[in-house]
Amino acid sequence: MANDDTPRVSFTRMKDGTREDYQLLGRLEEAYVEGLPERILAALRGLEHTLSGYRVSRLEHVLQSASRAEDDGEEEEMIVAALIHDLGDDLAPHNHSQYAASIIRPYVSARVAWVIEHHGLFQNYYYIHHFGGDPLERDRYRDHPWYQDCVDFCERWDQASFDPDYPTRPLEHFAPMVRRIFSRPPFDPGIIGEAPTSTPDRPKGG
Incomplete structure (x- = not known):
């Protein structure tokens, strides 16, 4: 038991x-x-020392994704969603999209949360065929109203953000945005809005 002065329950x-x-x-x-x-912000800093092999660190990747979103x-x-979209890489490598969506869902629109939750599956479009997978598996959501939003997220920011020469902004630039978004009242109906009433089954991967 900790030896501090914090009051404790009975x-x-x-x-x-x-x-x-x-x-x-x-x-x-x-x-x-x-x-x-x-x-x-501390968890984002930790991405500097995670998955290797790319030409940029995972931290640089998410910073570049957020920079591209801001530039657009x-x-x-x-922008903050783009910044945190790979926070699950360490603890949820097989469902990192759902992990990140769970973190941000109480503070953003249902549309943004849906895009983050499904970006892993949509990102498969660019490489999964090299492992014998189906790059068009995302098309199960083709009739979903936010399908194109997720396509655009991956095409414009996620898959493109591995460029060591891109003018990527530092974490300090985005810190005020992170503080504003994650200080919002959680699950505020005026922020979250409503999700579509019918959607396809959630993919197992991502």
């Missing part, structure tokens, strides 16, 4: 917790959540 099983216990936890969680933007005049939430 229970060892959640079903035994009192109102005072849960009010305490609520206050502590609220304070902890306020630090989310800085934890996101995209709104701030899509």
Whole structure:
């Protein structure tokens, strides 16, 4: 048990917790959540030392993706989405898209979250045939209203952002955007909006 002065609950099983216990936890969680933007930035810095073999680091890749999105005049939430789209590479290598979408979903439109959730499958278009896969598997979503948004995300920013000579902006440039997006009220209906009422089954990969 930690030897600090943090107040602690009285229970060892959640079903035994009192109102005072849960009010305490609520206050502590609220304070902890306020630090989310800085934890996101720290996780992004960690991408400097992850998957190798490309001509740029994973951090440079996401910074370049965000830089390209900004250069194309995209709104701030899509720029931040481009910045965090590969945060799952370390802990969720087989479903990194869903991992990143889960992180950003409470703070952005349903459209942006959908694009991030599916970008891995759509990105397969460029290389999966070299492993015997189907590059057109993304076409299961061809009738989805955000299909083209995800195609564009991959074509314009994701697959193109491995260029060591591109004028990529540093993380410090995007830090204020990260702080603004991840300080929004979570699951605000005015931000999230509504997802389409019917969509195809979610792909297993990505």
